[in-house]
Amino acid sequence: xxxxxxxxxxxxxxxxxxxxxxxxxxxxxxxxxxxxxxxxxxxxxxxxxxxxxxxxxxxxxxxxxxxxxxxxxxxxxxxxxxxxxxxxxxxxxxxxxxxxxxxxxxxxxxxxxxxxxxxxxxxxxxxxxxxxxxxxxxxxxxxxxxxxxxxxxxxxxxxxxxxxxxxxxxxxxxxxxxxxxxxxxxxxxxxxxxxxxxxxxxxxxxxxxxxxxxxxxxxxxxxxxxxxxxxxxxxxxxxxxxxxxxxxxxxxxxxxxxxxxxxxxxxxxxxxxxxxxxxxxxxxxxxxxxxxxxxxxxxxxxxxxxxxxxxxxxxxxxxxxxxxxxxxxxxxxx
Amino acid sequence: xxxxxxxxxxxxxxxxxxxxxxxxxxxxxxxxxxxxxxxxxxxxxxxxxxxxxxxxxxxxxxxxxxxxxxxxxxxxxxxxxxxxxxxxxxxxxxxxxxxxxxxxxxxxxxxxxxxxxxxxxxxxxxxxxxxxxxxxxxxxxxxxxxxxxxxxxxxxxxxxxxxxxxxxxxxxxxxxxxxxxxxxxxxxxxxxxxxxxxxxxxxxxxxxxxxxxxxxxxxxxxxxxxxxxxxxxxxxxxxxxxxxxxxxxxxxxxxxxxxxxxxxxxxxxxxxxxxxxxxxxxxxxxxxxxxxxxxxxxxxxxxxxxxxxxxxxxxxxxxxxxxxxxxxxxxxxxxxxxxxxxxxxxxxxxxxxxx
Numbered sequence: 001x002x003x004x005x006x007x008x009x010x011x012x013x014x015x016x017x018x019x020x021x022x023x024x025x026x027x028x029x030x031x032x033x034x035x036x037x038x039x040x041x042x043x044x045x046x047x048x049x050x051x052x053x054x055x056x057x058x059x060x061x062x063x064x065x066x067x068x069x070x071x072x073x074x075x076x077x078x079x080x081x082x083x084x085x086x087x088x089x090x091x092x093x094x095x096x097x098x099x100x101x102x103x104x105x106x107x108x109x110x111x112x113x114x115x116x117x118x119x120x121x122x123x124x125x126x127x128x129x130x131x132x133x134x135x136x137x138x139x140x141x142x143x144x145x146x147x148x149x150x151x152x153x154x155x156x157x158x159x160x161x162x163x164x165x166x167x168x169x170x171x172x173x174x175x176x177x178x179x180x181x182x183x184x185x186x187x188x189x190x191x192x193x194x195x196x197x198x199x200x201x202x203x204x205x206x207x208x209x210x211x212x213x214x215x216x217x218x219x220x221x222x223x224x225x226x227x228x229x230x231x232x233x234x235x236x237x238x239x240x241x242x243x244x245x246x247x248x249x250x251x252x253x254x255x256x257x258x259x260x261x262x263x264x265x266x267x268x269x270x271x272x273x274x275x276x277x278x279x280x281x282x283x284x285x286x287x288x289x290x291x292x293x294x295x296x297x298x299x300x301x302x303x304x305x306x307x308x309x310x311x312x313x314x315x316x317x318x319x320x321x322x323x324x325x326x327x328x329x330x331x332x333x334x
Numbered sequence: 335x336x337x338x339x340x341x342x343x344x345x346x347x348x349x350x351x352x353x354x355x356x357x358x359x360x361x362x363x364x365x366x367x368x369x370x371x372x373x374x375x376x377x378x379x380x381x382x383x384x385x386x387x388x389x390x391x392x393x394x395x396x397x398x399x400x401x402x403x404x405x406x407x408x409x410x411x412x413x414x415x416x417x418x419x420x421x422x423x424x425x426x427x428x429x430x431x432x433x434x435x436x437x438x439x440x441x442x443x444x445x446x447x448x449x450x451x452x453x454x455x456x457x458x459x460x461x462x463x464x465x466x467x468x469x470x471x472x473x474x475x476x477x478x479x480x481x482x483x484x485x486x487x488x489x490x491x492x493x494x495x496x497x498x499x500x501x502x503x504x505x506x507x508x509x510x511x512x513x514x515x516x517x518x519x520x521x522x523x524x525x526x527x528x529x530x531x532x533x534x535x536x537x538x539x540x541x542x543x544x545x546x547x548x549x550x551x552x553x554x555x556x557x558x559x560x561x562x563x564x565x566x567x568x569x570x571x572x573x574x575x576x577x578x579x580x581x582x583x584x585x586x587x588x589x590x591x592x593x594x595x596x597x598x599x600x601x602x603x604x605x606x607x608x609x610x611x612x613x614x615x616x617x618x619x620x621x622x623x624x625x626x627x628x629x630x631x632x633x634x635x636x637x638x639x640x641x642x643x644x645x646x647x648x649x650x651x652x653x654x655x656x657x658x659x660x661x662x663x664x665x666x667x668x669x670x671x672x673x674x675x676x677x678x679x680x681x682x683x684x685x686x687x688x689x
Contacts, residue, residue, distance in 0.1 A: 067476075175352075176359055178672070179665050181627055184645065188657065191649055192370045268486055272631055275488045276646055290489060300496065307489035315484035 068323025074316030078309070081134035091128040098122070098281050108299040118301040121292035126302060130309055132284040137313050139201065140270045140285075141263040147205025148266075149259055152212020153248065159213065160220035161243050170213065177210040183269060190278050197280040200273060204266060215258065219251040226250070253328050260321030264314040271310050286310050342680055349673050356669065358409075364661045365408050368654040412662070418655035423647055429659040438663070439534030441628040441640035444556060448563040449625050453618045456568045457611070460575025464610075465602060467580065475572065483569035491562045491635035498558060559636045563629045567621065574617055579610040616679050623671020627664050 081088065094100060105123020109115060117126040159170040186207055190200050223229070224247060232246045273279055274287025281288060286306035293302035395418075396404060411417065417429040424432055463475040482490075532539050537556075540549040582588065583606055591605050592598075630642035637643060641660060648656035 176356060176363075179356060179360055179669050180363075180661070181624070181664055181668060183630060184627070184642075184661070184664065187630070187646070188367060188649060188661070192367070264484065271486050272488060275486070275631070276634055277650075287486075290486070290492065294492065303489070303492055303496065307486060307493070310489065311481075311485040314486075315480055318480060318484055 063323055063327045065323060065326070067319055068326075071316045071319030071323060074312050075320060078134050078137065078313045078316065081131050082138045085131050085135060089125075089128040089131045091125055093132050093284060096124050096129050096132060096284050108293075108296045108302060111301060117305050118299075120289055120299070120302040121295065126289070126305055129284045129289060130286065130305060133286045133289070133306070133309070136197065136283050136285045137267055137310070139197065140267050141313070141317065143198075143201040144205035144208065144266040144270070145259055145262040147202060148208035148262060149212050149255055151206070151209040153216050153252070153255060155209065156213040156216025157220050157243050157248055157251075160217040160224060161239070161247065167217075171217075174210040174213050177207070182207055182211075183272075186269065186273065187276070187278070190273060195278055195280055197283055197285075200270065200278075200280065204270060204273075208262070208265075212255070212258070212262075216251070216255060219254060220247055223247050223251040257321055257325045257328065260317045260324065264317040264321075267310065267314050267317070342677070345680075346673070346677055349676065353669055353673070357666070360662065360665045361409060361412060362405070364658050364665075365405060367661070368658050371652055371654055417659045420653055420656050422651040422653045423644070423656055429655050432656070433659050433663050435532070435534045437639065437641060437644050437660075440536070440638075442626070443535050443537060443552075444559055444633070444638060444640055445563070445625050445628060447556070447560040448567060448629075449622055452564045452567045453571055453621075455564070456571035457575050457614065459568065460572045460614075461579060461602065461607065463572065463576045464579035464583065476576075479569040479572040482566050486631075487562070487566050487629070488631040488635050490566065491559070491632050494558055494562055495635060555636075555638070559629075559632050559638055563625075563632050566629070566632075567625070570621070571614060571617060575610065575614050578613050579606060582606045582610045612683050615682055616675060619675040619678050620672065623668055623675060626667050626671065 086092070095102065102123045105119060107119060107121055107123050109119040109123065111118045115125045115127070117130070120126050120129065155170055159167045186204055189203055189207070193199055193203060228250075229242070229246060232242050237246065270279075271285070271287030271290070274285050275291045277291055279285055279288045279291070286309055289306035290303060293299050293306075296302070392398065396407060399407070415430055417433075419426050419428050420432060459475050459479070463472045466472045533542075536552040537549060540546075540552060588601060588605055591601050596605070628640040628642045630645075632638075633640045633642035634646055641664060645657065645660050648654075648660065
C-alpha cells in the first residue's frame with residue numbers, strides 16, 4: 001500500500017510548509033494589514049515555482065524541433081571545443097602562432113599519424129589550430145554582437161522615446177552610416193586602427209550599431225503606444241526608469257532573436273577580415289587558416305576544415321535564431 | 335495630377351535635397367579617413383622616391399597647407415571632377431577615369447548575371463518551399479539556402495576555384511592562365527586598337543572589335559564568380575519569399591478563392607504571389623543597389639578587378655586617392671539605390687503614402 005502523507009507530499013514538491021508558533025502569527029499578519037499589496041512570501045514562492053515550470057514547458061515544447069536541436073548541438077560542439085581545448089589537444093596555443101616555428105615540420109603536409117588533418121603554413125597542426133580557434137570564434141560571436149545590440153538598444157530606445165530633435169539627430173546619424181557600405185568601412189578602418197583582436201571586435205561592433213538603432217526604434221515606437229506606458233507615466237515613473245524598466249523589457253524579444261543572426265554575421269565578417277590578411281596573427285583563428293592555405297593551391301585540407309568549422313558555428317547560430325523566432329512569435333513563419 | 339503623385343514628387347524632391355548635406359558629410363568623412371592612414375603612397379612598397387622629388391610632389395598636392403584649405407580644395411576638386419590620380423595601382427592615371435571607364439563597367443559586367451538570375455531563382459525556390467511546407471522539398475530548399483548564407487563566401491569561392499580550376503581544369507582559377515590575353519591586365523591589351531574609344535565592358539568591346547580570343551577569355555573569367563555570387567545571394571530572398579507566402583496563404587481571401595473553385599495554380603500565381611512579393615520586392619531592389627558595389631570576397635578570391643579587389647589593393651598599397659574615389663562612388667551608388675528603392679516601393683504598393 002502506498003499512502004501519500006504530508007511528509008511525502010512535501011518531499012515531492014521540494015519545499016516545507018512551516019508550522020509557525022501562535023505567538024508570532026499576529027506580527028506575521030501585521031504587514032498584510034499595514035503594507036498594501038504585500039503577499040505571503042512562501043505562497044508566492046510556491047506560485048513562482050509552478051509558473052516557472054509551466055512557462056519552461058511551453059517554451060521548450062515549441063523550441064524542440066529537429067532543426068533547432070541540430071543548431072543547439074552545433075553551437076554546443078563549438079562551445080565544448082572552446083572550453084576544453086587544453087584537454088582535447090596536447091599542443092599548447094603558443095606553439096601554434098607565428099613567433100614559434102616548429103622545427104623540422106613540413107608545411108602543407110598531408111594527414112599523418114602526428115597530424116590527423118595535416119599541417120598548414122609553418123607546419124602548424126591544423127586540428128590543434130581549429131580546436132584553439134573555437135575560443136577566438138566565440139569571442140568573435142559574442143563581443144561585437146553585444147556591443148552592436150547593446151548600443152542599438154540604448155540609442156534606439158532614447159531616439160524613439162524622446163522623439164523630436166533627439167530623434168532627428170540620431171536618425172540622421174543612422175542614415176549617414178547606412179550610406180556607407182558597412183563591410184567596406186570595416187575593411188578600411190581596421191588597417192588604420194590596428195589589427196589586434198579586441199580592437200577589430202570593438203570596431204566591428206560599433207559599425208553595426210546603426211542597424212540595431214533602427215530596429216529597436218521601430219519596436220519601441222510600437223510598445224510606446226500601449227496603455228501600461230501611460231499607466232506608468234501616471235504613476236510618476238521617471239523617464240529613464242520608464243524607458244529601461246517598462247518599455248525595453250516588452251520590446252526586447254526580437255532583439256534577443258537578432259542576437260543570434262548578428263553573431264553569425266560577426267563570425268563571417270571577422271573571418272573574412274582575417275581572410276584578406278587583416279586578422280590578428282597572434283591568435284589561432286579559422287579565417288587566418290584559410291588565408292594561409294591560399295598560398296598553396298594543392299592544400300585541400302588546409303582550406304576545407306577551417307571553412308567547415310566556420311560553417312558549423314554560423315549555421316548553428318542562424319538555426320537557433322530561427323527556432324527562437326518560431327518559439328517566441330508563432331505567427332511568423334520564417 | 336492626383337494627390338498621390340504630387341505627394342510622391344514632393345517626397346522625391348525632399349529626399350534629393352537631404353542627399354546634398356549627406357554628400358558633404360560623406361566627403362568630409364572620407365577625407366578624414368585618408369588623413370588617418372598611417373602609410374603614404376609616395377613611399378609605400380618599392381616606391382621610395384628621391385627626397386627632392388618627394389618634397390616637390392608634397393608641395394604640389396598641398397601637403398603643408400592648413401587643414402581648412404585642404405578640405406576646401408578637396409570639395410572643389412570633387413565637384414570639378416578632379417579626383418586626383420592613382421600613385422601606385424595605375425601609374426598616374428586619373429582616379430575618376432579609372433573608376434568610370436574601367437572598374438565600374440567591369441563590376442557591372444560581373445554582377446549583371448547574378449542581379450538578374452538570383453532573384454528569379456530565389457523567388458521560385460521560396461514559392462515551391464512555401465507550397466510544400468514541411469515536406470522533403472521544403473526542407474532541402476531551406477538547407478540549401480542556409481548553406482549559402484552560413485558558409486563563408488570566400489571559402490565557397492576558393493573551393494570552387496580549386497575544384498573546377500585545379501582538379502577538373504574546366505574553368506580558370508583566376509587571372510593567371512592566359513598570360514597575354516589575361517582578362518585582368520588593366521588597359522594593357524584591351525580588345526581593339528589601343529587608343530580607340532571603348533565602353534569599358536570587355537564583352538561589348540570584344541564584340542565591337544571582333545576579338546574572339548578576348549571574348550572567350552573574358553567570358554570564362556565571368557562564369558565561376560557569377561555562379562558563386564548567385565548561389566550565395568539566394569538565401570535572404572528565398573527565406574523572405576517563403577515566410578511572406580506562408581503568411582498570405584493563411585489569409586481569408588485565399589480560402590474564399592479556393593471555395594469558389596479557382597484552380598490551385600491560379601491561386602498561387604495570381605492571388606497569393608502578387609501580395610507575397612511586396613516585402614520581397616523591396617529587398618530585391620535594395621539588394622540590387624548593394625550588388626552594384628560588387629561582391630568583395632568573391633572578387634578578392636578570383637582576383638577580379640572590380641570595386642572590391644581594387645579597393646583592397648589600394649588599401650594594401652596606401653593609394654589613398656583611389657580609396658577616396660571608390661568610397662565616394664560606392665556611397666553615391668548606395669544613396670541613389672535607396673532612393674530608387676523607396677520610390678519603386680510606392681509605385682509597386684500604392685497603399686503606402688509618404689509625408
